[in-house]
Amino acid sequence: MFFRYYEIGDHPCCRMQEAVEAFFHSAITETTFSNDLLPNWLHETLDKKSCKLDAKFEAVFDLLHEDGLDDAFRQGVYDQVVNTNHIAEICNGEEEVPAGVIDWDTPLGRAIKALMGDLYETLDLAVFRRNKNGGKPRHEFYREFVKVNKYVCPFCGLDKLKNVRGRREDLDHYLHKSKYPLAAANMRNLIPTCGTCNQDYKKTKDILEDGKAFYPYSDILAVEIVVDCDAYPATDNLDDSGAWRVNVSLSEPSADIQPMMNAWERVYSVSERLENEVAEFFEEWMQDLFTELDGGNDVDEASFVQLLTYARDKASQAISRRMNPGEILRAAFFDFMITRAEKSFVESFRWQANSEQAA
Numbered sequence: 288m289f290f291r292y293y294e295i296g297d298h299p300c301c302r303m304q305e306a307v308e309a310f311f312h313s314a315i316t317e318t319t320f321s322n323d324l325l326p327n328w329l330h331e332t333l334d335k336k337s338c339k340l341d342a343k344f345e346a347v348f349d350l351l352h353e354d355g356l357d358d359a360f361r362q363g364v365y366d367q368v369v370n371t372n373h374i375a376e377i378c379n380g381e382e383e384v385p386a387g388v389i390d391w392d393t394p395l396g397r398a399i400k401a402l403m404g405d406l407y408e409t410l411d412l413a414v415f416r417r418n419k420n421g422g423k424p425r426h427e428f429y430r431e432f433v434k435v436n437k438y439v440c441p442f443c444g445l446d447k448l449k450n451v452r453g454r455r456e457d458l459d460h461y462l463h464k465s466k467y468p469l470a471a472a473n474m475r476n477l478i479p480t481c482g483t484c485n486q487d488y489k490k491t492k493d494i495l496e497d498g499k500a501f502y503p504y505s506d507i508l509a510v511e512i513v514v515d516c517d518a519y520p521a522t523d524n525l526d527d528s529g530a531w532r533v534n535v536s537l538s539e540p541s542a543d544i545q546p547m548m549n550a551w552e553r554v555y556s557v558s559e560r561l562e563n564e565v566a567e568f569f570e571e572w573m574q575d576l577f578t579e580l581d582g583g584n585d586v587d588e589a590s591f592v593q594l595l596t597y598a599r600d601k602a603s604q605a606i607s608r609r610m611n612p613g614e615i616l617r618a619a620f621f622d623f624m625i626t627r628a629e630k631s632f633v634e635s636f637r638w639q640a641n642s643e644q645a646a
Contacts, residue, residue, distance in 0.1 A: 288441045288501045288551060289510055289615055294475070295431045299415045300424050301474045302328070303406060304372060310344055311365040315358055320348040332414040340409055343402050350395040363388035364399075371469040374462060374476050377495065378502035380546075384467070384495065391468075404464060406472035429455040432479055437609035440481035441503065442489075442555050444615045445564055448479055459485045461503065466493055478503050484555055492554045499546040509538035510548075512619035514565060519632050528566040533558050533619070561616055572598075572617055577640050591637040595625050 295301075306325050313324035322333045322341055333341045351361055367387035376382040390396050411423045421427035430451040438447045449456050458477035462470045470476040480489070494500040501507060518530035535558050537544060551557060576598050580586065586594075599621035605614040624633055 288503065288507050289444045290441045290609070291505060291507045292432075292436050292441065292478070292503045294504050295428060295435065296475075298424075298428045298431060298474065299417055300410050300428050302326075303410055303415065304473045304475075307403075307406065307472060308365075308369055308372075310348075311361075311368045314348055314351050315361040315365055318352065320345045324348070329414060332412055338412070340406075340412075343405055347395070347398050347402050350398050353395075360388060368469050371462075371467060372473050372476070374470060374473065375502045375505055377462075378500045378547075379505060380499040380543075400468040403468045403471040407464075407477075410472065410474075425458065426455050428474070429458070429479060436479075439609040439612050439614075440484055441507075442480060442484040442551070443557065443560060443612075445560060445612050446481035446483045447612045448481055456480060456482060457485055459489065461494060463491050463493065465491050475504065488555045494550055494554055497546045497550040497553065499544075500550040501547045508541065508544055511536060511538045512561065512615060514616075514619045514623040515627060516623070516629075516632075519629060522635065528569075531562045531565045531569075533561040533565060533616075535561065564613070564616055565620055568613075569620060572620060573636050573639075576636075577643060580640060586637055586640050588634070588637065591633070591640070592625060595621050595633075599625060 306329055309326050310324050317324060322330050325333065325341075325344065332338055351364065364387075367385050367389060370382070370385040371377075371387070373382050377384055389399060391400060410425050413424075415424035416422075417424070417427055417431075433448060433451050438450075440446050440448060456479050459480040460467075460471060461476050461478045464471040467476075513534045513536075515532045515534070516529055517532055520529035521527040535548075535552070537548060576594060579594060579597065599618050602614045602618035602621065605611060606618065
């Protein structure tokens, strides 16, 4: 990841996990279902005729108390619920995903999976709203999230989270609900992600397949992008964009963090997407650069390098504001133009700039 997110950990939606853990803990020894197995703050909602949440919990409760299942088994289920939701520790490699006792192919396993999936939609009940006029709680959460974290998606750096005044982005199940259903309603596992990363690349992939993964709410070590060109665009073929290479690496190599880098690359195809972006837009970036020229028709080599340096520094300064996607890649591209590009390639743009001004 290019940067970390900051949690909105006090939003009422986050209390759903408290309700889940309270239910499975109470079910260890209690023999009769009642709403008292769930936190008091949820009772008013559960007592409404229109709310079917209590029936969903009761269906799981009854299966947890079928003949042959004892307190030790139910304790194991509770432990599995709690430990699976140590998401930061699991991603960071400090804990392993618990093997657990739940067989997902049994009626109990299917009922728990269905319950956890339903709870994600239930997050839009009024009890999970912070403000009376805040709208749907998940949208309210998203607005607060974007206010703190801004708009650039940290998984790709190329796309922007939707504007809070329109549709919100999906809250991606970072540990996907198909493989980790016990974390399906945990807001610390529901990560705002741009639609391209979520729907086109991550989909149902297991972020933990490499053993570790960046946890979006943890500190992220600095990552750098280096742009290079293996074959420069042909000057006599406007459809030729050249062959670009983009290397994404830790600023300071770390064997401990490399599996997280591998997971990021495997799931989101970061380097390939950055390479495609350079091939598609480098000419437009250079055209934008020409608008910075103050006139005249004799841009010499030194002034053009100065202009490139200005563009690189401007993009670099914009990165931390996280308002406009692509700045981190543009900064790396202009650095390439200054430090590694063939002189004839750079000069071709200077000549173009002079030609356009002369016209």
